[in-house]
Amino acid sequence: MPTIIEKIFRKHSEDRVEVGSTIWLDVDLRTARDFAGAQVVKNLLENYDGDYIDDPSKTFFTFDCNAPANTIGYANNQQICREFARKNGIKVFDVNRGIGSHVVIEEGLAYPGITAVGTDSHFNILGSIGAFGQGMGDVDIAFVFKTGKTWFEVPPTVKVNFIGMPDSRWTAKDLALLCVKELKGKVLGKAIEFYGEIVDKLSLAGRITLASMVTEMGGIIGFIPPNEEVIEFCKRRANKDMQPVYADKDANYEEEIDIDVSNLEPLIALPGNPANVKRVADLPSISVDSVFIGSCTNGREEDIEAAYNILKGKKIAENVMLKIVPATRQVWQYMLDKGIMKGLFDAGAIISHAACGGCASGQIGMTGRGEVQISTSNRNFKGKQGEGDTYLASPETAAASALAGYITEVEE
Amino acid sequence: MRIEGRVWVIEKDGKLIDDIDTDMIYHNKYLHITDKNEMAKYAFSNLEGWQDFPEKAKEGDIIIAGENFGCGSSRQHAVDCFIALGIKAIVAKSFGAIYKRNAINSGLAIVECKDIDKAGLKNGDVIEIDLERGDIKKDGKTIAKAKPMSPVQAAIYRAGGLFAYAKSI
C-alpha cells in the first residue's frame, strides 16, 4: 500500500508511481526567492521567447534571504524579479512579507496534499502540513515556471516511531535535534513519516520546527500527518475544502526506526555540524557573545513568545547581543498586539523585521571570528552565519543563555 | 540510445574513488567563471592525482567513478565543466541527488551501476552503453548491468536537456 508521498504523487502524476521510478509531477505551487530568483528569470529569458509562465496564479516570488537588500547584488536580483513579475502577471511577496515557506502556509497557498517547489533548500518544511515541498536549483525551477511540471524519482519512505513521552521540559527543537543526531546517514535521499504521541501533541509551529530540519537529517522530506488543528488552520487560510493525505496502515515502508523520547531534554548542536548534538546540561560553562532567535525553524509566534516568557521583566547579560527576527509579518503583528515587542525591547533585544535575518547572511548581521553565538536556526556549518562559532538550540535555551551570559538551559 | 567511448577510471590505489564532491570536481574558487568553455580547464582540478584530466580527456570520453559522485553543493559548474570537455557519460556506483538532477537537466548521461568496480575496466578501454537497457559492453560482451535510464530521463536526454525538452512538449 502507498505511503504518504506515493499517495500525493499518484494524485499529481499520470505515470506509474513506484519507489525508484521517475515520474512527471504536476506542481500546484511554484516559487522562487531572491536567492536564485534572478537566475530563474535569466534561464527563462535565454531559453524561450515569450510565454514564460504556465500559470501565473500558481507562480510567486518570495523575497526573504536579504530583506530589504543590504548588498547591491541582492538589490539587483530582487529588482530583476520584480520587473519580470510585473510583465508576466506574477505576484511578489516582497521584502516586507517574511520567509517564503511560511508565507505560503499563512496565505493558504500551501495546504495538505498539494505539491510545491521553490529555490529554497528548506521548502520541504511543507511536510509539516502534510504537503509535498521540495527545494530545487534554478534550472529546475525555471522549467516548472514554464511548464507546471517537474520530474522526480519516487523515494522510499522510512517510518519513524517516537516511543514514550518525556516528563521533563522539552521543545520541538530538542526533538528535531535528537532526530538529526539519530537519523543522520539513515535517511539519505528518502522520505520520512513521523508518528507517536509526541508528534500528535505538536502544534503547527512545532511541526514546522521538526519538518524544517529534515534537510539536516539528509532526508528528502518529513511528513507529519495533519491533525485537526492543522487542517482547521489551513482550511481557514485557503478558504477551501481539502483532502489531507494519510498513509494506509500497511503502507510499504523501507524501514521502521524507533526513537525513544521518554528522556528528551534540552539539546544543543555544537559548532560546525548540526548532527553533533549534546545535552545542554553536559556542556561546560561557555560564555556567549550573541543570541539569535528566529529563522524558518524557530521564528513563529509560539517560538518568540516562549523566549519572551523567559525574558520579560528581566535584562539580558551585559555584553550579550540578542537578535530577534520573526519569520513573517503576521508574527510581527502578533508581537505588537500582545505587547511582546515592548517586553523584548525592555529586556535589551534588537528586533528586526520579518525575514531570514540572521540565518545565512541576511539583514541582521553576521558573526565575527571568535564570536560565540547561540542560534535557533537549523544549520551551523562554518561560514553560514558568519565566521564565529554557532551553537543550535531552542528559543527557550537561547533566551535563558541570553540572560545568563553563558550557555544554559531554562531553570525550573 | 547507445553511447560508445573511451573510459577514464577515476581510482586511487586500484579502487574507484567514492564521495567525489563538487569542490573536487570544480573548486569554488572558479565559481565566478560564466563562460562554459573556460570551465573545461578546471574539471577535476582539485582531485588529487587527476589535476591533469582536462589535458588528457578527449571529446566523447566516459568517466567511471565510485559511490556518491557529485555530492556537496548544487553548483551547475560541476556538470558544465564535463560537458565543455565533451564528456559523453558518467558511470558511477551512485550519485549525489542534486548532481544527478543537474546532469540530466543539462543532457549529460548519468549511468548508475552498482557493480562497475567489478567490470575490470582500465583507462583507455572502449565501452558501449545502452542507456535504456542498462547494458554495458566491451568487445561485444556484456561486462556490467546498470540501472536503465527511466523513460522520463531518456526523454530529457534525447531532447538535449530540460529546456530543450520543454520546447518539445
Ligand code: SF4
Ligand atoms: S531561515 Fe535560513 S534556513 Fe530558513 S529559509 Fe531562510 S536562509 Fe534558509
